[in-house]
Amino acid sequence: MTSSYERYLGMDRPITRRDFMNGAAMAIGAAVLPHGQVFGTTGAAEPQNQAGYDPPVKEGLRGSHPGSFEIAHNLRDGTFWKTAGKPVDTEETYDLVIVGGGISGLAAAYFFREKAGPSARILILENHDDFGGHAKRNEFHLGGKLQLLNGGTLLIDSPNPYSAVADGLLKKLGIDPSQFEAKFTDHKLYRSLGLRSAVFFDKETLGEDRVVVGTPGRSWDDEGAAENQSPGSSDWADFVARTPLSPEIRRDIVRIQEAKVDYMPGLSSAEKKSRLAKISYRDFLLNVVKADPEVIPFYQTRTNGEWGVGIDAEPALDCWALGLPGFQGMNLEPGSAPDMSYSAAGYANGGSYRFHFPDGNASIARLLVRALIPDAVPGHTAEDIVTAQVDYGRLDRDGAPVRIRLNSTVVGVRNVGTSSAGQVEITYASGKQVLQVHAKGCVLACWNMVIPYLCPELPQAQKEALHYLVKVPLVYASVGIRNWTSFKKLGMQEIFSPGSYWPEVGLNVAVNIGEYRSPTSPEEPMLLHLVRTPCKPGLPAREQHKIGRYELLATTFETFELKTRDQLARILSAGGFDPARDIEAITINRWPHGYGYEYNPLFDPAWPEDQRPNVIGRKRFGRITIANTDSAATAYTDSAIDQAHRAVSELLADAEGA
Numbered sequence: 001m002t003s004s005y006e007r008y009l010g011m012d013r014p015i016t017r018r019d020f021m022n023g024a025a026m027a028i029g030a031a032v033l034p035h036g037q038v039f040g041t042t043g044a045a046e047p048q049n050q051a052g053y054d055p056p057v058k059e060g061l062r063g064s065h066p067g068s069f070e071i072a073h074n075l076r077d078g079t080f081w082k083t084a085g086k087p088v089d090t091e092e093t094y095d096l097v098i099v100g101g102g103i104s105g106l107a108a109a110y111f112f113r114e115k116a117g118p119s120a121r122i123l124i125l126e127n128h129d130d131f132g133g134h135a136k137r138n139e140f141h142l143g144g145k146l147q148l149l150n151g152g153t154l155l156i157d158s159p160n161p162y163s164a165v166a167d168g169l170l171k172k173l174g175i176d177p178s179q180f181e182a183k184f185t186d187h188k189l190y191r192s193l194g195l196r197s198a199v200f201f202d203k204e205t206l207g208e209d210r211v212v213v214g215t216p217g218r219s220w221d222d223e224g225a226a227e228n229q230s231p232g233s234s235d236w237a238d239f240v241a242r243t244p245l246s247p248e249i250r251r252d253i254v255r256i257q258e259a260k261v262d263y264m265p266g267l268s269s270a271e272k273k274s275r276l277a278k279i280s281y282r283d284f285l286l287n288v289v290k291a292d293p294e295v296i297p298f299y300q301t302r303t304n305g306e307w308g309v310g311i312d313a314e315p316a317l318d319c320w321a322l323g324l325p326g327f328q329g330m331n332l333e334p335g336s337a338p339d340m341s342y343s344a345a346g347y348a349n350g351g352s353y354r355f356h357f358p359d360g361n362a363s364i365a366r367l368l369v370r371a372l373i374p375d376a377v378p379g380h381t382a383e384d385i386v387t388a389q390v391d392y393g394r395l396d397r398d399g400a401p402v403r404i405r406l407n408s409t410v411v412g413v414r415n416v417g418t419s420s421a422g423q424v425e426i427t428y429a430s431g432k433q434v435l436q437v438h439a440k441g442c443v444l445a446c447w448n449m450v451i452p453y454l455c456p457e458l459p460q461a462q463k464e465a466l467h468y469l470v471k472v473p474l475v476y477a478s479v480g481i482r483n484w485t486s487f488k489k490l491g492m493q494e495i496f497s498p499g500s501y502w503p504e505v506g507l508n509v510a511v512n513i514g515e516y517r518s519p520t521s522p523e524e525p526m527l528l529h530l531v532r533t534p535c536k537p538g539l540p541a542r543e544q545h546k547i548g549r550y551e552l553l554a555t556t557f558e559t560f561e562l563k564t565r566d567q568l569a570r571i572l573s574a575g576g577f578d579p580a581r582d583i584e585a586i587t588i589n590r591w592p593h594g595y596g597y598e599y600n601p602l603f604d605p606a607w608p609e610d611q612r613p614n615v616i617g618r619k620r621f622g623r624i625t626i627a628n629t630d631s632a633a634t635a636y637t638d639s640a641i642d643q644a645h646r647a648v649s650e651l652l653a654d655a656e657g658a
């Protein structure tokens with residue numbers, strides 16, 4: 001890559017990305033306070049109380065942003081206590097302290113207050129500069145108009161219907177997903193402009209840079225099950241004829257997509273499913289369908305968005321449930337089978353309702369905060385939450401029953417005293433300050449893998465179980481562009497790029513809710529959503545996630561930016577897109593600890609329910625209980641809510657029994 005090419009891409013352009021330096025500066029500012037000097041828990045020095053504090057508008061590196069994870073990593077590496085000052089007791093006491101301000105932590109506060117009453121004193125400690133956990137909001141003001149995207153959690157959608165508890169919470173917050181979906185999502189906009197799904201063939205993986213528009217059976221509306229719906233014989237033949245692929249590979253792709261062949265004649269549906277559960281989709285294509293190995297790159301990253309790994313590490317049966325092709329002649333009966341992953345089994349049975357708020361499930365987090373601290377979030381409805389401006393200075397005020405303290409990493413949680421008269425001592429760090437608070441109970445709504453470091457006194461078997469669930473790394477980029485006339489000219493709304501750095505690129509979902517309006521004219525600025533899931537094909541899934549996480553943490557913003565500009569230029573320049581001129585903002589939402597791990601039938605034993613690592617890991621420990629999606633071994637918002645409810649119920653049952 002030459003510097004003139006980098007100039008063409010616009011790497012020297014002053015987009016607002018440098019804001020991420022503010023995040024680092026904020027953390028450093030806290031770090032230089034002398035040891036032992038206490039902020040005062042709601043003091044003016046607390047970053048969230050500074051004028052203009054508004055994390056959703058920050059660009060640059062978000063997600064696990066600089067300043068959010070270093071303390072936890074030092075704790076893991078055994079270096080934290082070597083340099084930390086002696087903890088200072090704030091003498092604050094609470095009925096409940098919650099570690100983690102994601103949807104599980106916020107829901108735990110909601111459920112606890114429902115039972116314990118509005119005067120219950122609750123503190124939520126969160127290591128990031130914003131609440132919401134994965135459910136984060138990216139807020140842009142492009143051409144003076146508010147535009148939103150999800151920095152993490154995309155939408156209300158789960159493999160199984162929401163439980164009475166999770167659905168009940170949504171209803172109490174004023175969300176009716178089915179009604180909202182029908183009322184607020186504009187399914188017609190892109191279609192009315194003639195935009196379709198496309199594939200970008202890149203020269204490094206697929207021989208030549210070429211965009212082919214009109215992927216048969218694909219669009220936002222029928223995403224998921226579409227590929228399995230035998231689109232009519234001319235569709236795929238016409239599509240592959242326009243690709244740079246060789247005639248042999250084209251033939252194989254048409255065969256995989258359309259041929260109605262039973263590759264396992266003589267077996268019952270159940271027997272076929274059992275066999276398909278034991279081989280990867282890659283092996284299915286190569287050894288059962290007998291496809292040319294050269295077709296693999298076309299399909300390799302098709303499962304990454306769902307599970308964080310490619311088709312080498314996903315069972316063929318799960319891929320059937322996800323709608324991947326090749327099974328259309330196999331007469332598999334609809335519905336789940338015993339050896340399927342959580343997601344695949346659920347989706348095979350139909351899944352839940354769906355709705356995408358413009359900022360994803362950050363709207364749920366914001367509604368929870370409004371319910372807990374009403375004067376911090378103005379408004380009254382699930383529609384007006386979308387444009388509400390959070391007053392971060394009101395989240396952690398002296399005397400308030402519920403307080404949310406950001407930029408605070410918990411480093412120790414300990415039962416103190418006997419069960420009946422005991423308390424929990426919670427130690428947290430904010431910069432170089434190490435502070436202590438006390439509570440009658442504590443819910444750990446943080447990630448499983450950090451809990452053994454917070455509670456070294458846990459039984460060894462429980463610590464090992466907590467370590468098992470390796471989270472899935474992924475990155476969502478939000479890119480603001482000056483207009484989307486290039487998409488209009490090329491006739492596409494989303495581009496699957498099987499071999500590229502960002503396999504998924506698409507226009508923002510069109511949703512109009514409350515006072516929020518999505519762009520409708522290609523002349524207006526627009527947000528793009530890009531997805532990458534770093535992994536290492538060929539290894540077991542958990543190993544791939546670990547390697548992907550190292551890659552993510554080692555990647556600089558400049559590399560993400562360069563890859564973004566390069567890929568958008570290669571896909572869109574034929575439509576008149578100029579990367580230097582047209583890119584106005586880039587936010588990289590980096591999630592090294594992303595989706596909760598769900599068991600993978602290719603690699604994980606079929607444990608009995610009570611021996612699953614998530615079940616062993618979430619056991620109550622004195623006055624400490626454990627929430628978070630990891631406790632369910634899933635990666636969905638409804639699980640985060642259900643697990644919060646269980647953890648709070650365990651705590652209250654213990655208190656009543658004590």
Ligand SMILES: Cc1cc2nc3c(=O)[nH]c(=O)nc-3n(C[C@H](O)[C@H](O)[C@H](O)COP(=O)(O)OP(=O)(O)OC[C@H]3O[C@@H](n4cnc5c(N)ncnc54)[C@H](O)[C@@H]3O)c2cc1C
Binds near residue numbers: 072154445596627640
């Ligand atoms: C990119 C992405 C997209 C997703 N999309 C969807 C989707 O479309 N639909 C869906 O249902 N689910 C989705 N998920 C899954 C999502 O994780 C769950 O929906 C849910 O939001 C998880 O909530 P949680 O509270 O359990 O965990 P989290 O959101 O991870 O919250 C836990 C919080 O605890 C904090 N924490 C950890 N350790 C400490 C400590 N020591 N001290 C203080 N705080 C700590 C963490 O930083 C984090 O903020 C997605 C996840 C990711 C990463």
